[in-house]
Amino acid sequence: xxxxxxxxxxxxxxxxxxxxxxxxxxxxxxxxxxxxxxxxxxxxxxxxxxxxxxxxxxxxxxxxxxxxxxxxxxxxxxxxxxxxxxxxxxxxxxxxxxxxxxxxxxxxxxxxxxxxxxxxxxxxxxxxxxxxxxxxxxxxxxxxxxxxxxxxxxxxxxxxxxxxxxxxxxxxxxxxxxxxxxxxxxxxxxxxxxxxxxxxxxxxxxxxxxxxxxxxxxxxxxxxxxxxxxxxxxxxxxxxxxxxxxxxxxxxxxxxxxxxxxxxxxxxxxxxxxxxxxxxxxxxxxxxxxxxxxxxxxxxxxxxxxxxxxxxx
Amino acid sequence: xxxxxxxxxxxxxxxxxxxxxxxxxxxxxxxxxxxxxxxxxxxxxxxxxxxxxxxxxxxxxxxxxxxxxxxxxxxxxxxxxxxxxxxxxxxxxxxxxxxxxxxxxxxxxxxxxxxxxxxxxxxxxxxxxxxxxxxxxxxxxxxxxxxxxxxxxxxxxxxxxxxxxxxxxxxxxxxxxxxxxxxxxxxxxxxxxxxxxxxxxxxxxxxxxxxxxxxxxxxxxxxxxxxxxxxxxxxxxxxxxxxxxxxxxxxxxxxxxxxxxxxxxxxxxxxxxxxxxxxxxxxxxxxxxxxxxxxxxxxxxxxxxxxxxxxxxxxxxxxxxxxxxxxxxxxxxxxxxxxxxxxxxxxxxxxxxxxxxxxxxxxxxxxxxxxxxxxxxxxxxxxxxxxxxxxxxxxxxxxxxxxxxxxxxxxxxxxxxxxxxxxxxxxxxxxxxxxxxxxxxxxxxxxxxxxxxxxxxxxxxxxxxxxxxxxx
Numbered sequence: 001x002x003x004x005x006x007x008x009x010x011x012x013x014x015x016x017x018x019x020x021x022x023x024x025x026x027x028x029x030x031x032x033x034x035x036x037x038x039x040x041x042x043x044x045x046x047x048x049x050x051x052x053x054x055x056x057x058x059x060x061x062x063x064x065x066x067x068x069x070x071x072x073x074x075x076x077x078x079x080x081x082x083x084x085x086x087x088x089x090x091x092x093x094x095x096x097x098x099x100x101x102x103x104x105x106x107x108x109x110x111x112x113x114x115x116x117x118x119x120x121x122x123x124x125x126x127x128x129x130x131x132x133x134x135x136x137x138x139x140x141x142x143x144x145x146x147x148x149x150x151x152x153x154x155x156x157x158x159x160x161x162x163x164x165x166x167x168x169x170x171x172x173x174x175x176x177x178x179x180x181x182x183x184x185x186x187x188x189x190x191x192x193x194x195x196x197x198x199x200x201x202x203x204x205x206x207x208x209x210x211x212x213x214x215x216x217x218x219x220x221x222x223x224x225x226x227x228x229x230x231x232x233x234x235x236x237x238x239x240x241x242x243x244x245x246x247x248x249x250x251x252x253x254x255x256x257x258x259x260x261x262x263x264x265x266x267x268x269x270x271x272x273x274x275x276x277x278x279x280x281x282x283x284x285x286x287x288x289x290x291x292x293x294x295x296x297x298x299x300x301x302x303x304x305x306x307x308x309x310x311x312x313x
Numbered sequence: 314x315x316x317x318x319x320x321x322x323x324x325x326x327x328x329x330x331x332x333x334x335x336x337x338x339x340x341x342x343x344x345x346x347x348x349x350x351x352x353x354x355x356x357x358x359x360x361x362x363x364x365x366x367x368x369x370x371x372x373x374x375x376x377x378x379x380x381x382x383x384x385x386x387x388x389x390x391x392x393x394x395x396x397x398x399x400x401x402x403x404x405x406x407x408x409x410x411x412x413x414x415x416x417x418x419x420x421x422x423x424x425x426x427x428x429x430x431x432x433x434x435x436x437x438x439x440x441x442x443x444x445x446x447x448x449x450x451x452x453x454x455x456x457x458x459x460x461x462x463x464x465x466x467x468x469x470x471x472x473x474x475x476x477x478x479x480x481x482x483x484x485x486x487x488x489x490x491x492x493x494x495x496x497x498x499x500x501x502x503x504x505x506x507x508x509x510x511x512x513x514x515x516x517x518x519x520x521x522x523x524x525x526x527x528x529x530x531x532x533x534x535x536x537x538x539x540x541x542x543x544x545x546x547x548x549x550x551x552x553x554x555x556x557x558x559x560x561x562x563x564x565x566x567x568x569x570x571x572x573x574x575x576x577x578x579x580x581x582x583x584x585x586x587x588x589x590x591x592x593x594x595x596x597x598x599x600x601x602x603x604x605x606x607x608x609x610x611x612x613x614x615x616x617x618x619x620x621x622x623x624x625x626x627x628x629x630x631x632x633x634x635x636x637x638x639x640x641x642x643x644x645x646x647x648x649x650x651x652x653x654x655x656x657x658x659x660x661x662x663x664x665x666x667x668x669x670x671x672x673x674x675x676x677x678x679x680x681x682x683x684x685x686x687x688x689x690x691x692x693x694x695x696x697x698x699x700x701x702x703x704x705x706x707x708x709x710x711x712x713x714x715x716x717x718x719x720x721x722x723x724x725x726x727x728x729x730x731x732x733x734x735x736x737x738x739x740x741x742x743x744x745x746x747x748x749x750x751x752x753x754x755x756x757x758x759x760x761x762x763x764x765x766x767x768x769x770x771x772x773x774x775x776x777x778x779x780x781x782x783x784x785x
Contacts, residue, residue, distance in 0.1 A: 002573055
């Protein structure tokens with residue numbers, strides 16, 4: 001297939017995944033900020049939402065104050081934020097138009113439908129209720145696209161490149177949440193806040209859609225190091241870094257088998273996956289959770305660069 | 314202006330035989346049903362993403378072309394006449410272009426004035442003496458035809474560069490079949506859905522001789538901001554070929570390759586929907602970001618076929634058009650089956666004098682214009698516009714031709730208060746390959762939706778209709 005087509009599919013999938021993630025981050029922030037500070041502490045949830053979305057600098061170039069109105073607008077609807085939900089859908093549809101022929105009609109319907117629906121929201125939701133509906137709808141639109149791809153695409157390179165986009169983006173998103181909240185996840189003996197953080201931990205789980213899974217996996221109350229374990233090392237958990245890398249390795253293997261040749265992408269993905277498989281939470285904590293996550297984000301970006309150079313240029 | 318020919322109704326208010334069943338069906342329809350179907354059709358078009366861009370309208374880059382749900386019907390006998398005329402015309406056009414870039418017999422014979430060729434911006438000196446596979450230059454043509462009475466069809470315009478609209482022909486039929494299954498079951502409508510297969514066969518048949526058994530064909534688009542982008546992606550999809558932009562291709566050692574995820578892959582035939590000017594920044598416009606550097610050198614080396622060939626524009630401007638009957642006679646020794654609209658060439662002083670004296674009755678067109686832009690329709694224009702054209706004609710007579718205002722035939726069309734006649738034209742698509750000339754029955758009917766209007770161009774408020782050729 002054309003390199004440009006593969007590139008478009010890859011980024012299309014990334015943008016749809018990112019829109020979903022941003023909606024979850026905003027939902028979680030809204031929930032926390034609505035709780036009395038006696039339960040969640042005095043931290044500014046909106047500021048950490050901006051950090052989790054990875055656009056702190058761009059935000060403060062446009063606003064002075066990280067409050068609900070500003071952050072919601074910036075992450076969801078702002079035209080100045082290249083990664084706002086609106087721009088994600090916009091770019092996704094532009095990419096989709098450019099690769100119409102590589103999409104199934106169900107995928108096109110999902111994207112085009114989302115884009116048409118987005119026009120109805122004009123400059124953004126007009127009330128909190130409207131905003132909740134909007135965020136819910138964004139997740140539905142993203143799921144619909146993902147489901148359409150899963151159900152209707154031929155299992156060929158088009159599909160594999162779009163899956164690579166999903167999992168690179170998802171791994172990055174999960175790592176970013178951990179990076180912003182890592183101080184909340186350190187083992188109990190190192191913590192000072194104690195019970196105050198319970199709702200923060202549960203918000204993290206919520207933003208990766210894992211609050212129920214957690215209980216099924218650990219059958220325990222929420223404990224910070226188990227939250228970290230779930231999001232980093234547990235391959236059963238679809239948004240964990242380990243699960244993303246299981247998928248990345250698999251899809252890269254499909255491509256290398258179909259093309260009869262492997263390269264730097266396959267090697268790097270396998271190395272990152274092996275590192276995750278060989279890690280234990282205790283070691284990660286002792287050598288520094290923050291450093292571990294920062295390294296992971298850099299590795300994940302490097303893999304994105306390898307994929308681009310190997311296939312997409 | 315004589316009254317327009319009504320394709321549906323005979324003089325006595327009785328429908329012609331081909332339209333009888335449609336008339337029955339329209340009579341049976343509950344009130345508002347047509348309106349309901351129209352809304353449904355619009356919904357389906359919007360879902361499919363079939364849109365076009367209107368240049369100069371920044372706020373609405375994507376619009377639907379209005380679709381009229383009442384089909385236009387041609388009998389098999391009418392179509393056969395048109396088809397034979399098209400085959401004849403395309404043979405003449407190809408012979409003419411070959412001659413212009415070859416021996417130039419027609420210039421020596423004094424049939425076409427030299428300056429019309431050598432001062433024509435569409436003339437490509439690079440093509441002189443250049444061989445093209447099987448001497449075919451125009452593989453895909455859109456010949457615009459209007460009808461003025463029961464058996465007179467005029468060619469209004471030859472489009473021999475990158476004619477568009479065929480996606481509407483195909484989509485109109487798809488949507489009609491979804492919405493009007495009953496109506497189809499009552500008629501024997503010749504199918505058009507084989508067009509993509511015919512197009513692919515045509516393109517493969519003109520691959521370079523050096524290409525292998527199964528040549529690689531691609532469609533080259535200027536990109537998503539082009540007004541016909543939907544059509545480009547639609548056709549690439551139906552043909553099962555890659556839709557490429559200039560940056561997807563590169564030239565090495567005189568061979569064209571596309572960049573794929575498996576590495577470079579050689580390209581044999583390029584169905585290009587980019588104008589000559591933008592094909593290759595090294596050969597033509599250096600500021601073109603749409604083209605492929607070195608493409609012309611690969612083409613001249615015979616390693617890739619461009620479809621249509623470079624320089625076919627010398628056959629389709631409106632000044633050349635006026636010579637078509639003589640051109641056809643010169644190469645084929647035949648009388649044209651499809652007539653030309655009588656045309657005054659303002660370059661000739663006596664023609665110009667006539668045109669200036671009769672401006673209120675004539676249609677005046679720019680020689681190099683297209684899309685219904687820059688034209689004067691004398692009978693409906695206000696005085697100021699006529700005066701402005703008079704000044705332009707005096708200043709640059711060579712740039713204009715004039716024609717009588719034709720009473721384009723009308724077809725029943727869905728309007729606000731029911732069904733009423735509206736003026737139509739027809740663009741059939743003519744495919745010319747090594748082995749055959751292929752024309753799917755019918756083509757794209759364009760309709761002027763405004764009462765009395767003669768302008769059918771989509772950029773000027775025209776719509777489209779499904780076109781049925783009835784097998785008897």
